[in-house]
Amino acid sequence: MSDPKPADRFEAYRDVPLDESTVSRDPVIQFQKWFADAVESGVDQPEAMHLATSGKEGLPSGRMVLMKEFSSGGIIFFTNYHSRKGREIEDNPNVAVTFFWKELARQVRITGKATKVPGSVSDAYFQTRPMESQVGAIVSPQSDVIQDRKSFDEQFTRELQKYGTSTPVRPGHWGGYSIIPSSYEFWQGRPSRLHDRIRYRFEHDQWVTERLAP
Ligand SMILES: Cc1cc2nc3c(=O)[nH]c(=O)nc-3n(C[C@H](O)[C@H](O)[C@H](O)COP(=O)(O)O)c2cc1C
Numbered sequence: 001m002s003d004p005k006p007a008d009r010f011e012a013y014r015d016v017p018l019d020e021s022t023v024s025r026d027p028v029i030q031f032q033k034w035f036a037d038a039v040e041s042g043v044d045q046p047e048a049m050h051l052a053t054s055g056k057e058g059l060p061s062g063r064m065v066l067m068k069e070f071s072s073g074g075i076i077f078f079t080n081y082h083s084r085k086g087r088e089i090e091d092n093p094n095v096a097v098t099f100f101w102k103e104l105a106r107q108v109r110i111t112g113k114a115t116k117v118p119g120s121v122s123d124a125y126f127q128t129r130p131m132e133s134q135v136g137a138i139v140s141p142q143s144d145v146i147q148d149r150k151s152f153d154e155q156f157t158r159e160l161q162k163y164g165t166s167t168p169v170r171p172g173h174w175g176g177y178s179i180i181p182s183s184y185e186f187w188q189g190r191p192s193r194l195h196d197r198i199r200y201r202f203e204h205d206q207w208v209t210e211r212l213a214p
Contacts, residue, residue, distance in 0.1 A: 117176035
């Protein structure tokens with residue numbers, strides 16, 4: 001017999017309930033299991049996550065970023081510390097993250113606090129990036145208004161040539177954040193929109209799970 005078609009395989013996820021009695025007691029392990037399912041199923045960019053921040057005024061803003069690490073130590077992503085998100089995290093470290101794996105009918109929502117990772121962690125990751133990305137991080141005043149594309153490209157090319165074969169050093173305005181989660185919600189799409197939602201929240205030094213209405 002031939003393998004099931006991807007659409008059938010994905011649809012099968014909707015038939016499997018998400019249940020308080022079968023989820024891991026540890027949300028990190030539960031996330032890692034679902035992330036592995038997404039990778040194994042060939043979901044495009046499963047590490048792409050929506051990150052919501054809000055600054056002093058309490059106005060929310062959202063954008064996609066790429067998760068580079070997920071462990072009990074936190075969720076790590078890299079960015080420009082002077083960008084809009086960086087400035088907002090500076091004012092208010094509370095953030096919300098959402099993953100959506102359409103093909104598996106799964107969503108994971110996480111809230112937590114973001115803090116900068118140690119400089120040594122950012123240095124190590126920066127060195128793994130291609131030269132163009134390193135120079136881009138150096139020259140781009142991310143989220144600022146700039147004059148036009150042409151002058152930005154010229155500045156980028158000048159900077160790239162300046163480095164030649166030498167290795168750029170990570171600029172202080174670029175690095176990682178680690179988000180320490182305080183709640184998770186695992187959402188499994190089910191038939192007739194009667195979805196399964198299991199929330200974890202941290203209470204008295206342990207994770208408590210509870211079921212939310214669809
Ligand atoms: C799939 C995807 C992944 C992205 N990953 C990152 C990332 O890891 N870091 C980053 O700074 N911007 C990333 N971006 C760009 C951001 O969405 C955003 O444009 C940029 O960070 C500026 O956001 P801000 O002005 O809200 O700070 C990504 C965009 C997309 C569509």
